Amino acid sequence: MVHMNVDDTAAMIKDMTIRGAGKIARTGVSALSDFVGSYEGRDMKAFRKDLEKAKKKILDSRPTAVSLWNGVHATLKGVEEAKDVGEAISLVQKNAREFIENSTKAVELIGKIGAKRIQDGDTVMTHCNSSAALSVIKTAYEQGKHIKVYATESRPWRQGILTVNDLGKAGIDTTLVIDSAVRTVMTKVDKVFVGADTITSHGVLVNKIGTSQLALSANEARVQFYVCSETYKFSPMTLFGDTVAIEERGFDEIVKKGEIPDSVKIYNPVFDVTPAKYIDAIITELGVMSPGSVYDVLVRQLGERIFQIKE
Ligand code: RI2
Numbered sequence: 194m195v196h197m198n199v200d201d202t203a204a205m206i207k208d209m210t211i212r213g214a215g216k217i218a219r220t221g222v223s224a225l226s227d228f229v230g231s232y233e234g235r236d237m238k239a240f241r242k243d244l245e246k247a248k249k250k251i252l253d254s255r256p257t258a259v260s261l262w263n264g265v266h267a268t269l270k271g272v273e274e275a276k277d278v279g280e281a282i283s284l285v286q287k288n289a290r291e292f293i294e295n296s297t298k299a300v301e302l303i304g305k306i307g308a309k310r311i312q313d314g315d316t317v318m319t320h321c322n323s324s325a326a327l328s329v330i331k332t333a334y335e336q337g338k339h340i341k342v343y344a345t346e347s348r349p350w351r352q353g354i355l356t357v358n359d360l361g362k363a364g365i366d367t368t369l370v371i372d373s374a375v376r377t378v379m380t381k382v383d384k385v386f387v388g389a390d391t392i393t394s395h396g397v398l399v400n401k402i403g404t405s406q407l408a409l410s411a412n413e414a415r416v417q418f419y420v421c422s423e424t425y426k427f428s429p430m431t432l433f434g435d436t437v438a439i440e441e442r443g444f445d446e447i448v449k450k451g452e453i454p455d456s457v458k459i460y461n462p463v464f465d466v467t468p469a470k471y472i473d474a475i476i477t478e479l480g481v482m483s484p485g486s487v488y489d490v491l492v493r494q495l496g497e498r499i500f501q502i503k504e
Contacts, residue, residue, distance in 0.1 A: 199224050199247045206254035206261075209350065214390045214426060215300060215324055218264035219293050221251040225268055226289035229282045240278045244269070244285075256438040257399060257464050258390040263425040267292050292425075299423040299478035304328030307386065307421055307476040308336055315383045316341040318375075318411075321401035322352035323388020325421035327359060329476065330386060334365050341366045343378050347401060349446040349461065372403050379410040389422035389475075393431035394491055396469035396484025399439070402462055408471035420475045427491050439464050 197205075202224035205211045211220050228247045234240060248265055255261065268288045275281035307329030311317060315333075317340060319326050334340055342360055344367060346353040353369060360367040370378050385407050391399040398404065398420050411418040428437065444459035469484035479490065 196227050197224055199228050199250050203250045203254040206251075212350075212352070213322065213324055214258035214260040214388065215296055215423060217255060217258060218260035218425065219296055221254070221261050222264045222268045222289045222292050224251060225265065226286050229285045232278070232282060235278050237275075237278055237281070240281060241272070244272065244281075255440060257440045258426070259428040259430070259437070260390070260423070260426050263427075263429070264292050264296070267425070296423060296425065299425075300324050300328050302478040303421050303423065303476050304332035306478075306481060307419065308332035308338075310417075310419060310474075310476070310481075311338055311340060311384065313338045314340075316343065316381055318343040318345075318378065318382045318385045318407065318416075319356060320345045320353075320385075320387050320404055320407050321347040322355040322359075323400075323421060325423065325476075326386040326388045327356065329419075329421050330360065330365070331363055334363065339366075341368070343368050343370055343382060345369075345375060345403065345407075346371050347403065348372055350463075352401070372406075375403070375406050376410045376413075379407075379414040379416055382411070382414070382416050384417045384419060385411045386419050386421055386476075389420050389426045390464055391428050391437050392420070392422055392426055392475065392484075392487055393428055393437065394488045395431070396472065396475075396487045398467040398469075398472060398484075399437045399464050400467065402465045405465045405467040405471075408467045412471050417473045418471055420472055422475055422477055424477050424479055424490055424494065427487050427494070429491055429495055432488070432491055432495075437466075439466075 202220055206217050251265055271284050272281050275284055303325045311333035342365055344353050344356045357367050357369045387400055387404050389398055389400050408418050440463050442461045442463050447459050447461055472484045474481050
């Protein structure tokens with residue numbers, strides 16, 4: 194990973210120069226590791242305070258993807274109990290390394306597990322630009338399966354352009370469609386694979402705006418709808434009743450200044466919510482599971498920490 198300071202990292206996550214739920218988590222974690230790596234003070238109280246400030250900056254950069262929250266908390270785990278600054282620094286660096294390694298491995302594993310759900314001759318659809326969903330599609334193709342992919346443009350950021358570049362360059366038969374073509378194209382599709390920004394304890398998916406229209410259209414056309422998600426995109430806070438904040442971004446992502454009258458309002462939510470009943474399965478690094486299994490995975494992962502988070 195490239196070395197970057199906390200302020201630059203937070204700014205680049207905020208303006209989406211760095212994007213994708215998994216990537217923002219790995220980059221945020223890496224910035225915290227670099228922050229402690231260059232920390233010169235030896236006063237534990239000051240260190241904790243400075244680390245807390247750095248953590249807040251990273252967490253405040255984007256509100257929806259829980260991967261960032263989970264990554265940062267996994268990285269800072271144990272700092273409170275550290276004897277001195279030196280021990281705390283080593284711990285943060287070790288936790289960060291482990292998170293980044295496991296996260297990268299999880300995307301690969303999801304590819305291997307999910308590829309088994311793609312048959313030779315399948316036509317699949319994907320939305321936005323998810324490294325987990327692309328890992329599944331590309332692994333199936335590398336296994337020699339003849340597949341076709343429909344990828345949505347994903348306005349307003351057009352992450353679909355990244356997706357079709359990636360798939361097209363890999364040699365996969367890829368077709369780009371505009372977001373409003375989803376229902377029309379669904380009749381040609383066998384399976385849908387999308388990523389996740391957050392999955393709640395009751396199996397609801399929060400992902401790029403437009404995901405729910407793929408899920409609804411897939412349901413109507415009896416097409417299987419799969420979510421490709423590392424388990425650090427499962428939200429612990431939702432266990433205790435918290436809801437997921439849906440990020441809203443500026444008007445300038447949709448229209449240029451002066452293009453429409455100032456009196457017209459712009460509403461630009463960048464994620465939407467897909468109910469569990471439209472999800473056939475969630476493909477994780479721990480295996481293929483139903484949305485109903487998310488609660489158990491969260492409880493197991495949290496273990497005794499569950500009570501700390503509750504407070
Ligand atoms: P991976 C992206 O959000 C998309 O919503 C995508 O489905 C999700 O993150 C997961 O991406 P954005 O950062 O972690 O483009 O699978 O707003 O790469």
